[in-house]
Amino acid sequence: MTMNQHALNVWLEISKQAYIHNLNFFRQLIGPDVELAAVVKSNAYGHGLEQIAAMASGADSFCVHALTEAQQLRQAGFSRDILILGPIPIEDLEQVIAGDFRMALFTRESAIRLAELAHAQQRTVRIHLKLETGTHRQGVDADGLDWFLDFLTQHPLVVAEGVYTHFANIEDTTDHDYAEVQLTNFKHAVERLRAAGINPSKCHAACSAATLVFPETHFNMVRLGISQYGLWSSKETYLSYRLEHPDASANLQPALSWKTRVSQLKQVPAGSYVGYGCTYQTTRSTRIAVLPVGYADGYDRRFSNQAHVLIGGNRAPVRGRICMNLTMVDVTDIPTVALGDEVVLLGRQGDQTVTAEHLANLAGTIHYEILTRINWDLPRLVVD
Numbered sequence: 287m288t289m290n291q292h293a294l295n296v297w298l299e300i301s302k303q304a305y306i307h308n309l310n311f312f313r314q315l316i317g318p319d320v321e322l323a324a325v326v327k328s329n330a331y332g333h334g335l336e337q338i339a340a341m342a343s344g345a346d347s348f349c350v351h352a353l354t355e356a357q358q359l360r361q362a363g364f365s366r367d368i369l370i371l372g373p374i375p376i377e378d379l380e381q382v383i384a385g386d387f388r389m390a391l392f393t394r395e396s397a398i399r400l401a402e403l404a405h406a407q408q409r410t411v412r413i414h415l416k417l418e419t420g421t422h423r424q425g426v427d428a429d430g431l432d433w434f435l436d437f438l439t440q441h442p443l444v445v446a447e448g449v450y451t452h453f454a455n456i457e458d459t460t461d462h463d464y465a466e467v468q469l470t471n472f473k474h475a476v477e478r479l480r481a482a483g484i485n486p487s488k489c490h491a492a493c494s495a496a497t498l499v500f501p502e503t504h505f506n507m508v509r510l511g512i513s514q515y516g517l518w519s520s521k522e523t524y525l526s527y528r529l530e531h532p533d534a535s536a537n538l539q540p541a542l543s544w545k546t547r548v549s550q551l552k553q554v555p556a557g558s559y560v561g562y563g564c565t566y567q568t569t570r571s572t573r574i575a576v577l578p579v580g581y582a583d584g585y586d587r588r589f590s591n592q593a594h595v596l597i598g599g600n601r602a603p604v605r606g607r608i609c610m611n612l613t614m615v616d617v618t619d620i621p622t623v624a625l626g627d628e629v630v631l632l633g634r635q636g637d638q639t640v641t642a643e644h645l646a647n648l649a650g651t652i653h654y655e656i657l658t659r660i661n662w663d664l665p666r667l668v669v670d
């Protein structure tokens with residue numbers, strides 16, 4: 287631990303043991319010959335980009351969303367391959383070549399500019415052609431493919447190192463019919479590439495859910511996001527996996543805990559209101575603990591009067607509205623609570639757990655959003 291955690295009001299702890307356990311689990315699952323690309327976009331799903339990269343020696347490469355994330359990894363000394371998945375402004379394409387990054391290619395404009403730059407510098411640039419197969423987000427559709435096949439044939443400095451697609455409906459259902467359709471579309475498109483003499487060495491489609499429940503999608507690379515951090519993509523993914531592997535134990539360990547400390551304790555009489563809007567009124571003499579965390583930190587305002595935090599191994603309910611920087615919880619039934627006590631907002635304490643999935647349910651969203659919106663400026667401490 288690099289920082290004195292007693293000086294911190296709000297912080298995250300990232301378990302190295304849990305993270306490495308998860309990577310090892312996925313290595314076992316995919317085998318030694320499939321490239322394991324750790325998706326570390328959005329500050330490694332809130333876990334801390336550089337902290338995760340430093341623990342990810344079990345991953346072969348990284349995927350990020352933005353050029354700036356790729357550059358941050360390089361500046362921090364990580365020399366492994368980095369695939370930039372998201373759009374890159376045309377004016378910045380030069381930096382892709384300078385950084386020797388891999389980039390997703392899906393627009394003609396970028397292709398043309400890349401070829402100009404590569405030709406002017408007599409350097410190659412590695413692209414992964416993104417194919418549209420049914421998600422209708424980024425990607426080259428079947429009609430647009432011929433243009434790219436001609437283009438790549440004519441511009442050998444733009445090297446088609448990879449070809450890939452992304453599933454629309456794999457974690458939201460136990461029914462994989464739509465994923466099957468996408469997989470078929472993908473295979474057809476890859477055949478068209480090969481027929482045109484373009485033979486990318488990397489072929490990939492799988493996110494976490496597909497990696498877990500749809501082995502046919504592994505090809506020779508998987509893009510592993512949320513599950514490397516120890517979370518199932520969804521309940522449906524968990525169920526599908528367990529149906530296929532009835533004897534395997536649950537093999538993922540969440541790596542992230544989010545913590546704060548009791549900053550004030552007070553006794554308030556029965557009938558008192560707590561917080562903005564007077565949305566909670568005490569029904570008994572109540573001991574309130576004030577916590578120095580709020581929605582500005584990512585502790586969502588929709589947790590108001592709903593969430594629990596863990597103190598002294600017990601659950602303490604949030605009372606009243608979450609404020610920008612403060613939250614009040616009821617510790618009347620946990621008499622041992624003292625000023626400065628550690629509080630778990632997300633994670634485990636004793637035999638109690640608050641999961642990201644649970645908080646997501648309270649806020650009407652998914653755990654991906656809960657994690658990525660934990661304020662990026664909060665310290666992330668790697669613990670064993």
Ligand SMILES: *Cc1c(COP(=O)(O)O)cnc(C)c1O
Nearest residue numbers: 325452493494495509510511512
């Ligand atoms: C974010 C992302 C992933 C990772 O998805 P998970 O569900 O977190 O595993 C994979 N591929 C692409 C294109 C992505 O944008």
